[in-house]
Amino acid sequence: MLISFSFLGYRLVDLQVLRHGELSNTARDNTVRTIVREPRRGDILDVRGNLMATSLFVKTICADPGMIGSYGPHLARALAPCLELDEALLLGKLEPKLFKGAEGQMRTNRYVVLKRKVTREKWEEIRDVLEKVDLGEVKGNFSRKQRQMIRGVRRAIFADGMEDQLRVYPGRRMASHILGFVGGADHDGKEGIESVLDSKLTGTRGWRVTETNSKGHEVVSLRHQDVAARNGLNARLTIDSRVQHIVETELNKAMIKYRPQGVTAVVVRPSTGEIIAMANRPDFDPNRPGDFPAGHRRNRAVTDIAEPGSTFKAVTVAAALNERQVSLRTVFDCERGSFSYGGRRLHDHHPYHRLSVKEIITKSSNIGSAKVALRLGSPKLYHYIRQFGFGERTRISLPGEVRGTVHRLNKWNKLSITRVPMGHEVAATPIQMVMMASAIANKGKLMRPMLLRQLEDERGQVVVKYHPEAVRQTVTPDTARKVTEALKTVVQSGGTATRAALEYYTVAGKTGTAQKAGRGGYIPGKYYSAFVGFFPADRPALCIYVALDEPAGEYYGGLTAAPVFKAISERAASYLGIKPDLVPQGSIASRSGGR
Amino acid sequence: MNRKKRSSTVRFGPALKAVVICLVTCSLGMGYVWQKQQINSLGQQIKENEIVLEELKRENKRRGDNLAYLMSPQELDARLRQLNLDLVVPKPEQIVVLQELRGINSVYRSKTEISSVRTASR
Incomplete structure (x- = not known):
C-alpha cells in the first residue's frame, strides 16, 4: 500500500514538477492555435464608385494522399471535371509517394495542392461531389472500421485553412493599362495602379490566439488575443x-x-x-x-x-x-x-x-x-x-x-x-x-x-x-x-x-x-x-x-x-x-x- | 438535571451553521459551474454569430459584385444589342436640363428658365 502510494506520489511530482515545462508545452501545442487573419485587398473604383477591381477570398484545394490509398482513381474520375484538371494529372497527384524522413524512416506525402484560387461556390460543388462519389461502400459489405476508413478518404480532400485571394476585374479588358494586375504568392501589384498603390491596397494582417477542444473546434471563451485584420484602402480614380x-x-x-x-x-x-x-x-x-x-x-x-x-x-x-x-x-x-x-x-x-x-x-x-x-x-x-x-x-x-x-x-x-x-x-x-x-x-x-x-x-x-x-x-x-x-x-x-x-x-x-x-x-x-x-x-x-x-x-x-x-x-x-x-x-x- | 438541560437545548446552532456553510459552498460551486457554462454557451453563440456575420458579409459582397457587373458599360451594351432596342445617343437639342427646385423664389426662377428652354427647343 505504502509502496503504491509512494509510486503515485513520485509520478505526481514527476508529471507536475519535473516534466512540467515539457508537458505544458505539449498541452499548449495541442490546444492553442494562432490564426493569421488576412486583410482583403482594397477595391479600385471609378469616379462614380463603379467597381473596376475587387478581391475575393478563395480556397486552395489540397489532398492527403496517405489517406486516399487505392481510392485515387475513383476520386480522380469524379473530381477532374469539377477541378477542371486532366484526370491523369489529378490521379498522379493523388497517388501516395514514398520518401525518406529525417530519421531515415520511410514516409508517405501527406499534403499536396490540387488547385489554387478556387471560389467558395466551387468548393461547395466539390464537397457535393465528394459526398456523392461511389467508393464502393454502398454495394460492398464492409465492417464498421472499413466504413470509417472510407469516410476518412472523403475527408482526405480538403480546403487549406489559410485563405487566399483572387483579384477580379469585372470590366475584363477595360482600363487594363491603368489598373495593371497582381501576381506572385503575395498577391502583389505588378503594373498600373495596382503596383503604384500596392502598399495602400494591401492592408495589414490581424491574428487570433485561441484554444480548441478535442474536436478541433474553437473555445471562444479561451481566446487570448484577437486583433482584426485592417483591410486595404479602396482607391477611387478620376476615370469615368x-x-x-x-x-x-x-x-x-x-x-x-x-x-x-x-x-x-x-x-x-x-x-x-x-x-x-x-x-x-x-x-x-x-x-x-x-x-x-x-x-x-x-x-x-x-x-x-x-x-x-x-x-x-x-x-x-x-x-x-x-x-x-x-x-x-x-x-x-x-x-x-x-x-x-x-x-x-x-x-x-x-x-x-x-x-x-x-x-x-x-x-x-x-x-x-x-x-x-x-x-x-x-x-x-x-x-x-x-x-x-x-x-x-x-x-x-x-x-x-x-x-x-x-x-x-x-x-x-x-x-x-x-x-x-x-x-x-x-x-x-x-x-x-x-x-x-x-x-x-x-x-x-x-x-x-x-x-x-x-x-x-x-x-x-x-x-x-x-x-x-x-x-x-x-x-x-x-x-x-x-x-x-x-x-x-x-x-x-x-x-x-x-x-x-x-x-x-x-x-x-x-x-x-x-x-x-x-x-x-x-x-x-x-x-x-x-x-x-x-x-x-x-x-x-x-x-x-x-x-x-x-x-x-x-x-x-x-x-x-x-x-x-x-x-x-x-x-x-x-x-x-x-x-x-x-x-x-x-x-x-x-x-x-x-x- | 444540568446534564438533562444541556442535552435538550442548543444543538441546532452548529448544525444550522454547517448547513448554511454547505449551502453557500454548494451554491457558490453551482454558480461557478453555471457561470462557466454560460460563458461557454455565450462563446458558442458568439462563434455562431461570427460565422453568420461572415456569411452575410460574403453574400453582401457577392451581390455587390454582381450588381457592379450588371451595371458595367459592357454588360449594358451587350443587353442593348440583345434586346435590339435601337437606342441612339440623344442630340443636345433633345435634352432638357431640369433645375432642382429650392424655395419659392428659386421655384419661380426655375420655372421661367424651364419655359425659356422649351421655347428655344420648339
Whole structure:
C-alpha cells in the first residue's frame, strides 16, 4: 500500500514538477492555435464608385494522399471535371509517394495542392461531389472500421485553412493599362495602379490566439488575443468607366478600320488635369495577364515616345506669341512649298505663298512654322518646349513613365531650329501631348495629370483626398486665347482636320503626321498619326488626344485620328451633358432663332 | 438535571451553521459551474454569430459584385444589342436640363428658365 502510494506520489511530482515545462508545452501545442487573419485587398473604383477591381477570398484545394490509398482513381474520375484538371494529372497527384524522413524512416506525402484560387461556390460543388462519389461502400459489405476508413478518404480532400485571394476585374479588358494586375504568392501589384498603390491596397494582417477542444473546434471563451485584420484602402480614380468604355469601343473600331500597329487615346479635363479615360490597343485581360505578350501590357500612353509632328506647331506659335515676336496676323512667306535653310530643303505638303501665323496653323505649314521659330530664336523655343513639360515626366501615378526626348540647346545643330518647330528631333509621350494641349485650353496653366481622386476605407470614409496640382504657367492667358483662336481654324473648312469638327461644339485642335524614325533615319511608309483637340473651344470641358501607330492606307492625322476624336467627343459630350456652344444649321433651335 | 438541560437545548446552532456553510459552498460551486457554462454557451453563440456575420458579409459582397457587373458599360451594351432596342445617343437639342427646385423664389426662377428652354427647343 505504502509502496503504491509512494509510486503515485513520485509520478505526481514527476508529471507536475519535473516534466512540467515539457508537458505544458505539449498541452499548449495541442490546444492553442494562432490564426493569421488576412486583410482583403482594397477595391479600385471609378469616379462614380463603379467597381473596376475587387478581391475575393478563395480556397486552395489540397489532398492527403496517405489517406486516399487505392481510392485515387475513383476520386480522380469524379473530381477532374469539377477541378477542371486532366484526370491523369489529378490521379498522379493523388497517388501516395514514398520518401525518406529525417530519421531515415520511410514516409508517405501527406499534403499536396490540387488547385489554387478556387471560389467558395466551387468548393461547395466539390464537397457535393465528394459526398456523392461511389467508393464502393454502398454495394460492398464492409465492417464498421472499413466504413470509417472510407469516410476518412472523403475527408482526405480538403480546403487549406489559410485563405487566399483572387483579384477580379469585372470590366475584363477595360482600363487594363491603368489598373495593371497582381501576381506572385503575395498577391502583389505588378503594373498600373495596382503596383503604384500596392502598399495602400494591401492592408495589414490581424491574428487570433485561441484554444480548441478535442474536436478541433474553437473555445471562444479561451481566446487570448484577437486583433482584426485592417483591410486595404479602396482607391477611387478620376476615370469615368462610361467614358472609358466609349473610348475603348471607338479604339476597337479604329483598329479594324485603319489597321494600325497600335492606337492610344487619352481624355483629360483641362481645368484640373483629371484623366477621365486612357486606353491603348493592343490591350490585355488583367484577369489572366500571362496569356498575353508583354508588348500588349505596355501602357503606350506613358511608356512610348514618338515625334509629335505638326501637333508641336502649337508650342512654336504659342512661344512666339507669348514673346510678342509675332501676332496671329503676322504674315510669312512660305516660299511656294520649298525653303532652303542650312543647305537642306524643307517642304510643305502643298505650296503656299504668303500665310499669316493663324493660317500657318490652319494649313499646318512646315516652312511657316520654321520661319516663326527663326524669328523667335533657339533659346526661347527651347525654353518654351521645357515650359510645356517636354523632356520631363508628368508625374502621373503610373509606373514606367518616360521623359521623352528634348535635346539640350548645345546639342542642337544648324537645322534644329527649322526641324524642332514642326515636331521633329523631339519625342514625346501621348500624356505629355495631351497635357500640353490642356495647358493651352486651361489659359496657359499646365496641370499635373491626375489619376487618383481619393483613398477610402471600407466604410467609404475618405482617408486621403488628392487635389488638382498646377505645375506652372506656361504662357499668358491672352496667348493661350490667341493660340486657341488659331487652333479653331484647323477643323474649319480649309483646315487639316475638318473630320474632327463637331455639330454642337466649337473644336480647337491640331493634327500631326510624323514619319517614324528608325536606326538609319526615317522609315519610309511608316507614320505616326495624331490629333489633339479640346471643346467647347472657349470653355473647354474635355481635351482628347488620339494617336495611331502605323495606320495602313490613309495615314494623315486629319484622316485617321481626327474621325476617332470626333466619335469619342460626340458620345462623351452626350454622356457628360456638356453644354453645346453651337447651334447647327437647320436644327429646331436655329429655326426658332437660336435662343 | 444540568446534564438533562444541556442535552435538550442548543444543538441546532452548529448544525444550522454547517448547513448554511454547505449551502453557500454548494451554491457558490453551482454558480461557478453555471457561470462557466454560460460563458461557454455565450462563446458558442458568439462563434455562431461570427460565422453568420461572415456569411452575410460574403453574400453582401457577392451581390455587390454582381450588381457592379450588371451595371458595367459592357454588360449594358451587350443587353442593348440583345434586346435590339435601337437606342441612339440623344442630340443636345433633345435634352432638357431640369433645375432642382429650392424655395419659392428659386421655384419661380426655375420655372421661367424651364419655359425659356422649351421655347428655344420648339
